[in-house]
Amino acid sequence: MHRRGGCEHAAMSSTMRAFVLTGPREGAVQEVPVPEAVPGEVVVDVDRAGVCGTDVEFFTGEMAYLHQGHAAYPMRLGHEWSGTVSAVGAGVDPAWLGRRVTGDTMLGDRTCRRCRKGHQHTCEHRQEVGIRGGRAGALAEKLAVPAWSLHVLPDEVDAVLGALVEPGGNALRAARAAGVGPGDRALVLGPGTIGRLTALFLRADGAEVHLLGLEESEHVRTRETLPDLPFDAVVDATDAADSPALALELVEPAGRVVYIGLSGRPSTLDSRALVLKDVTAVGVLSASPGLADTIAAYAAGTVDPRPLVGATVGLDRVGAVLAGERFGAPKVHVDPRA
Template sequence: MRAFLIRGPRDGAVVDVDPPVVGPGQVVVEVARVGLCGTDVELFAGTMPYLRSGAQTAPMIPGHEWVGTVCSVGAGVDPAWRGQRVTGDTMLGCGRCDRCRTGRHHVCDDRHEIGIRGNWPGALAERLLVPATALRALPDSVDDTAGALVEPGGCALRAVEAAHLGAGATACVFGPGTLGMLAAQFLVARGVTVDVVGVEPVGLELAGKLGAARVWLVDELPDHRYDAVIDTSNASTVPQLALRHVEPTGRLVLVGVAESPSLADLRDAVLADVTVVGILAASAGLDATIAEYAGGTVRTRPLVGATVGLRQVAEVLDGRRPAGAGPGPKILVDPREDYLG
C-alpha cells in the first residue's frame, strides 16, 4: 500500500510499504481522511520531544486524526465491526498497569500513540491497524470531515470541561487554531461568553463568525479578567500572559504545547487562588465529542481550509499552505488520492 513516510528531519515521501496484517483483537481500517496537526509538523521537522527521548524514531508513518471504514477484523473481534465507519483513540495503553486499569491509559508509561509514539504506524496511509478496543463507531450524521476532527474535538472538549463553566460565565481562548475554534464553539453552546485571542486577523475573523463575542490580536488584548482561560496555542509566552487574565479563584487550562519550555510565575496562581489544569489527549472526551458533533453543537466544515492528496503532505508539513485554501486552520488528507485541488 502507499503511505507517507518520514525518513528524517524534513525528509518525507510517499512510498510503497507492506499493508498491515490484522492480529487477534485488532482491525484494519481503510482510511478516508486524516487531519494534519502541529504534532505532525514537529515530527516532520525533527523537533518533537519524543524524537529526542527515543520514544519515537524514524522512519515513521504519522497521522493520528483519522476516519475510515473497518475492512478486516482479527480473532476475538466482533465481526459486526466489518464495514463500520469509525474513528479511534490515539492512546494505546499496555492494559496491565494501574493507570490503564483505572481508566488513565492515556498516561500509561508503556503506551503507544498511533502515528506519534512507540512507532505504531499512523493513518497517513491507505490502511491503518488499530486495536478493536480503541474504535469508536460513527453515526451517519457525523461525516468524514467531522470524523477526522473527533480527536482534536476530544482534546478541546476535555479542556472546556476542565474549565468548569456554566451559562453566563466568561472565558478567553488563546489560539484560533483547530483546538481553539472547537473549544470556543463548545463553550458558546454552554452559554459562555467567549473571547478569542490570536496573532492573525484571518483566524480571528473566522472565530467571530463561529460565535466568539469578541476577538483580539494578542498585542491589543485589554487588561480584563475571565472566569477561565484556555491556552490552545503553541507559543511559550502565552501561559504567563493567560495567567494574568484569569479571575481570582478561576481556572487556567493548558492544552497547547510549545516547542520550547513555557514559563509562568506560579506565584501569580497561588496569590490569586487560581486552579491550573493540564490536558493531554482526547481519550476521555471521544464519545462525548461524537455525540456533540452528531447533535450539531459545533460546525466542523468551516475549520477545514483544504483537503489534499498524499503527495501534497510534505509541502503542508513544511509550512506551505495549499493554493486556494480557505480560512479554516485544518488541512485534511485523503490518502486514497495523490493530488487534490
C-alpha cells in the same frame, strides 16, 4: 468476501501508498506492506486523516518524543482519522466489518495501575497512533489498530467530522476543564484548530468567548486590541513558551487556567501568582476521555467544526502541508485515495 482473521482477497495488492517521514524535513509517498489484522486488531480503510501541529513537529525534528526515545524515523504520521473496517483479526467480533469508525490515539498496555484506573492515555508504556512506540499512523490507505480503541461513527457524523473527533475530544476536555457556562466569560489563547474547537465547545456551554492571536481578524483579537474584561477562565492552546504565564496573568482571581498547548522549549510562570490569585490550573494531554461525547455533540449538531477544514488533499501534498502550505482555515485533511 473477507475471511475472518484478517486474510485479504487473493487479488488484492500486498502493498499500499503511505506518507513516510524519513528524517527532519524529509518524507515522501512510498509503497509499503498492507497491515495485517493480527489477533485483537482490525484493519481500517482510511477515508480521511487530519494533519496536526504534532505532525509538523515531527517533520521539523522538534518533537520531544524524538529526543526522548519514544519515536524514531522512519515513521508514518496521522492520528486524526476516520474510515471503514475492512478486516478483523482473531478474537475480534466480525460485526465490526463494514462499520464506519474512528479511534483513540492513546493505546495503553491495559494492565498497569494507570490503565486499570481508567487513565490509559497516561500509560507509561503506551503507544500512540502515528506518534509514539512505532505504531503506524493514518496518512496511508490502510491503518491497523486494536479493536478496543474503536468508536463507531453514526450516520450523522460523516468522514470529515469523523476525522475531527480526535482534536474535538481534546477541545471538549479543555472546555469542560474551564468550568464556565452562561454568564461566564472565557478567553482562548491561540486561534488554531484546537483553540477554535475549544471556543466552539465553550460557546455551546453558553459562555461568552474571546480569541487571542498574533494577527487581528473578524473573530480574533491581539494583545493591543483585546478588550479590558474580566475572564473567568483562560485556555492556552498555543505553542508559545510565554503563553502559560500570560494565561495566569489574564485570568480572574478564583478562575481557572487550562493548558493544552505545548511549546518547543520549557515554559515558566510564577506559582506565587497561582496561589495568591487562588487559581485552579488544569493540564489536558489527550482526547481519550472525551471521544464519545465529541461524537455525540457532532451527531446532534451542537458543535459543527466543518468550517475549520480549509482543504482536502491527497497523500502527494502531505509534504507541502507539513512544510507550511496553508488554505485559509486552520485544518487540512488528507484523502489517501485522492
